[in-house]
Every structure is written in C-alpha cells, then in structure tokens.
Amino acid sequence: MSRKICVWLLAAILLTTAPVAAQQPHKVPLIGYLSPFDLSRESARSEAIRLALRERGYIEGQNILTEYRYAEGKLDQAPERAAELVRLKVDIIVVAGGEPWIRAVMNITKTIPTVMTGGGSDPVEAGLVESLSRPGGNVTGITSLSRELGGKRLELFKEAVPKVGRVAVLYDPALPGSEIDVKEVLPVAARALRLTLQPQEVGAADDFDRAFAAMGKQRPDGLYVPVGSPLMNANQKRIAGLALKSRLPSMYIRWEIVDAGGLMSYGADLGDSYKRVAYYVDRILKGTKPAELPVEQPMKFEFVINLKTAKQIGVTVAPEVLARATRIIK
Numbered sequence: 001m002s003r004k005i006c007v008w009l010l011a012a013i014l015l016t017t018a019p020v021a022a023q024q025p026h027k028v029p030l031i032g033y034l035s036p037f038d039l040s041r042e043s044a045r046s047e048a049i050r051l052a053l054r055e056r057g058y059i060e061g062q063n064i065l066t067e068y069r070y071a072e073g074k075l076d077q078a079p080e081r082a083a084e085l086v087r088l089k090v091d092i093i094v095v096a097g098g099e100p101w102i103r104a105v106m107n108i109t110k111t112i113p114t115v116m117t118g119g120g121s122d123p124v125e126a127g128l129v130e131s132l133s134r135p136g137g138n139v140t141g142i143t144s145l146s147r148e149l150g151g152k153r154l155e156l157f158k159e160a161v162p163k164v165g166r167v168a169v170l171y172d173p174a175l176p177g178s179e180i181d182v183k184e185v186l187p188v189a190a191r192a193l194r195l196t197l198q199p200q201e202v203g204a205a206d207d208f209d210r211a212f213a214a215m216g217k218q219r220p221d222g223l224y225v226p227v228g229s230p231l232m233n234a235n236q237k238r239i240a241g242l243a244l245k246s247r248l249p250s251m252y253i254r255w256e257i258v259d260a261g262g263l264m265s266y267g268a269d270l271g272d273s274y275k276r277v278a279y280y281v282d283r284i285l286k287g288t289k290p291a292e293l294p295v296e297q298p299m300k301f302e303f304v305i306n307l308k309t310a311k312q313i314g315v316t317v318a319p320e321v322l323a324r325a326t327r328i329i330k
Contacts, residue, residue, distance in 0.1 A: 028063060028064065029064050029065070029091045029285050030065045030066075030067060030088065030089070030091050031064060031065065031066045031092050031094060031281065032069070032086075032088065032090035032093040032112075033046060033066055033067065033068045033069065033093075033094050033096065034078075034081055034082055034085060034094070034096065034101060035071065035096040035097065036071050036078070036097035036230050036233070037070060037071070037073060037230075037233065038070050038072045038073070042068075042070060042096060045096060045117070046068065046096070048274040049274045049278060050066070052274055052275045052277065052278035053282070056278055056279075056282045058278075058281075058282070067085060067088055067090060069082075071097075071101075073230040073231070073233065073234040074230065075100055075229075078100060078101050078104035079107065081104075082101075082104045082105045082107075082108050085105075086112065090112065091113070092112070092113045092114070092115060092284055092285070093109075093112055093113070093114045093115070094115045094277060095114060095117060095119075095141075099123075099126045099128065099176055099177070101119075102116055102128055102139060106128070106138075106139060110137065111138055113140075113284045113289075113290045114138055114139045114290065115139075115277055115280045115281060115290075116139065117142055118142035118144035118270070118298070121176075121177055121227070122148065126176075132295040132297070133294045134291065134292075135294070136291050138290050138291070140291075140293040140294070141277065141280055142268075142273045142276055142277060142280075142295070142296055142297075142298070143296070143298075144268040145297060145298060149266065149267060150185060150189060151186075151188070151192075152266060153251050153253070153266045154167070154189050154190060154193055154195060154224065154251070155189070156264070156266055156303065157222060157249070157251040158193050158195065159318065159320075160264060160305070160318065160321045161221070161222060161249045161263075161315055162318075164195065164221040164222040164249065165194070165195065165196060166196045166198060166222075167195050167196070167197055167220055167222045167223070168198045168199075168218065168220035168222070168248070169182050169200065169224050169226065170200050170202060170211060170223060170225050171199065171200070171202070171232075172203065172229035172231050172232055173203060174203060174229060174231070175229040178226070178227065178229070181227065182199050182226065198215070198218050198220050200214060200215060202231065205231065205234075208238055208242060209242075212242045212243075212245075212246055215246065216246065220248065221248075222248060222250065222251070223243050223251070224251045225239060225252050226253065227253060228253065228254065236257040236260055237257075237260045237261070239262075240261035241260075243261070243263075244309065247313040247314065248313070249263045249264075249313060250263045250264070251263065251265065251266070253266070254267055254270075255267075255302055255304040255327070258304045258329065259329065261309055262306060262309065263305070263315065264303070264304060264305045264306065264317075266301065266302070266303045266304075267301065267302060268301055268302070269300035269302045270302070272300045302327065303324060303325045303326050304327045304329070305317060305322060305325045305328050307329060308329060308330065309329075
C-alpha cells in the first residue's frame with residue numbers, strides 16, 4: 001500500500017511542477033546602448049548595428065531588446081547614463097563613444113560584457129584592454145585607429161593639396177590624450193612631410209570664432225581636425241562653414257563633416273565596423289567571454305573628397321588622388 005502511495009505522490013509532483021516549468025518565459029537578451037550624442041545624431045549608427053544584428057537572426061522586439069541612453073554631447077553625463085544601463089541589468093553594453101565613455105562603463109561594472117564600436121585611441125595604450133589578442137577583462141570590440149591614422153591623413157592631405165606647408169590643428173584639450181596627440185604624435189609625421197603644425201585649442205562653443213580669427217593671423221595653408229570630442233562633434237557644420245569662409249583646405253577623420261562642406265576625410269569604414277559590432281554581440285550572447293574575443297582593427301577604410309568644396313575654395317585635387325577616393329561628392 002505504501003508503494004502505491006509513493007507512486008501516486010511522485011506522479012502528483014510531476015504533474016504539478018511540469019506545467020510551471022513549461023510556462024517559464026525564455027529570457028530575451030537586453031542590450032544597453034550608450035551614446036555620447038543625441039538621438040538624431042546617433043540614429044544612423046544604431047540603425048546600421050540593428051540591421052547587422054538582424055542579418056544574424058536578432059530581431060528587435062522579438063528575440064532581442066535594446067535600451068538606449070544618450071549623453072547629448074555632455075561628457076559629464078557618461079557616468080550616470082552608464083549607471084542607468086547597469087541598474088537595468090543589461091546583458092551587454094555597446095559603447096558608441098571613445099575612451100571616456102568606455103571608461104565610464106568600466107568604472108561601474110567589471111562583469112557586464114562591453115563592446116567598443118571603434119571610437120577613440122589605442123585601447124591597449126589607454127588601459128582599456130590588456131592586449132588586442134587577449135583583452136583580458138569584460139571589454140572587447142573594434143578599435144578604429146583614429147589616432148594612429150593621423151600620419152596617413154597628413155600624407156594624403158599633402159598629396160591632394162601640394163601647396164600645403166602650414167597646417168592649423170583644431171583640437172579640444174578636454175579630450176584625454178589630445179594634447180599628446182597634437183603636440184607629440186602628429187609632429188613626427190609632420191616633420192617627415194615637411195609640414196609645420198599650428199595647434200589651436202577650442203574648449204567651448206564660443207571658442208571657434210576666436211580660433212579661426214587666430215588662424216587668419218597665422219596664415220595656415222590648411223586645416224586638420226583630429227580625433228573628435230563631444231564639443232567638436234556637435235559643431236561639425238560650424239567648423240566646415242568656418243573653413244569654407246576662410247578658404248582653407250581641410251582634412252577630417254569622418255565623412256559626415258565632408259558632407260557638411262569639409263574638403264576630405266580618411267578613416268575606418270564605419271559600415272564595416274558596425275557589422276563587426278553585431279558579430280561581437282552574437283558571440284557573447286552565445287556564451288563566449290569578452291576576454292576571449294580579440295579586439296579587431298579595421299580592414300576597410302573610407303577616403304572621401306568633396307569636389308564642390310574644392311571648387312569653392314579654388315583647390316584642384318590631383319587626378320591620382322581622386323582615383324584613390326572611395327567616394328567623391330560632386
């Protein structure tokens with residue numbers, strides 16, 4: 001009799017617990033997206049990443065969810081925006097900014113996988129990862145080599161506009177490492193190209209007119225704008241407009257400012273980088289630890305030239321340089 005009771009009790013337990021287990025919802029991964037910009041500025045990049053994830057089978061609202069946090073160009077907002085994502089217990093944080101934004105996340109969490117999208121300086125030099133091949137912590141992703149490509153940009157600038165001898169360098173000293181970049185790193189390449197650099201600081205929105213007025217007195221032959229800070233990124237159209245007004249040939253790190261009227265840009269192919277961000281998200285969601293995913297350097301680059309701007313400022317770009325451009329604005 002006791003045996004029958006045991007069998008009955010076991011069957012009752014199975015019948016009671018099985019439906020509960022079956023009703024447990026499958027957890028939909030939650031991605032945190034931290035951007036230094038506002039929604040309108042960031043939408044193109046976030047949409048490109050969303051489409052790249054879709055190609056890998058992740059459909060927003062079905063088997064993946066994303067929480068967006070925008071700092072609207074204010075660096076002091078980075079810690080709180082990062083903290084908001086951590087409090088939401090996201091599975092991965094995608095950081096759409098450079099070193100200060102990645103560090104804001106690192107200061108709050110050492111466990112949530114964090115994916116870089118390609119902004120800023122060398123992540124090893126900045127102390128964000130132990131090495132490119134073995135990141136070692138919870139951070140991995142893409143490095144765009146923005147700083148490392150400075151010499152290449154100056155070289156292309158000189159080839160495109162041979163008369164360039166004195167180059168004004170517009171930079172924001174608030175960006176970590178910018179003064180070292182402008183005053184120590186870039187001069188090495190400039191000396192080899194026989195270029196004289198004329199650094200100009202801008203620390204606030206009101207400084208741009210003053211900086212361009214100072215350039216007028218120094219009489220540079222061209223303008224170079226290195227790694228962008230939130231201030232520089234928020235004033236791209238203004239910078240392009242002032243360069244046009246000053247009839248200065250200009251070189252930038254991103255094509256957006258060339259679309260706005262700058263002369264040329266050279267940098268990593270962002271579309272290709274966004275696809276690789278989706279690769280990292282996919283691998284991490286499938287169980288691979290960030291420490292085991294090597295940081296990737298860009299394989300494709302964009303060289304964009306605005307011929308409308310060249311005509312406005314009276315510059316003729318050599319045909320052999322035009323032939324190397326990946327996109328020409330006419």
